Amino acid sequence: xxxxxxxxxxxxxxxxxxxxxxxxxxxxxxxxxxxxxxxxxxxxxxxxxxxxxxxxxxxxxxxxxxxxxxxxxxxxxxxxxxxxxxxxxxxxxxxxxxxxxxxxxxxxxxxxxxxxxxxxxxxxxx
Numbered sequence: 001x002x003x004x005x006x007x008x009x010x011x012x013x014x015x016x017x018x019x020x021x022x023x024x025x026x027x028x029x030x031x032x033x034x035x036x037x038x039x040x041x042x043x044x045x046x047x048x049x050x051x052x053x054x055x056x057x058x059x060x061x062x063x064x065x066x067x068x069x070x071x072x073x074x075x076x077x078x079x080x081x082x083x084x085x086x087x088x089x090x091x092x093x094x095x096x097x098x099x100x101x102x103x104x105x106x107x108x109x110x111x112x113x114x115x116x117x118x119x120x121x122x123x124x125x126x
Contacts, residue, residue: 002115009120020083022098033102038094050107
């Protein structure tokens with residue numbers, strides 16, 4: 001099991017930036033992919049970004065709605081994944097969740113991950 005703690009959410013004006021952090025602990029040695037998902041009120045949880053790695057190489061994946069505005073990155077020594085969010089829009093308002101412990105399937109699916117953080121609220125005012 002991997003424990004995840006998110007931080008960095010808050011209130012920001014449209015066009016602004018935020019950086020989310022996700023610190024992982026526990027069975028991190030067996031992890032090779034982590035992701036960010038978000039859930040707005042009344043909507044299903046949706047994929048935002050994911051990062052996978054093997055050796056010294058990493059790959060990143062983004063939802064079309066955030067491509068070019070969000071960047072996912074990983075700090076290996078700290079077992080921490082970041083989500084840099086720029087040019088924020090009101091439609092980015094949601095609770096953002098960090099995910100780890102990839103099981104199988106697509107990185108784009110919440111069901112592929114077995115461990116989740118508590119979520120951090122991001123509110124973008126227009």
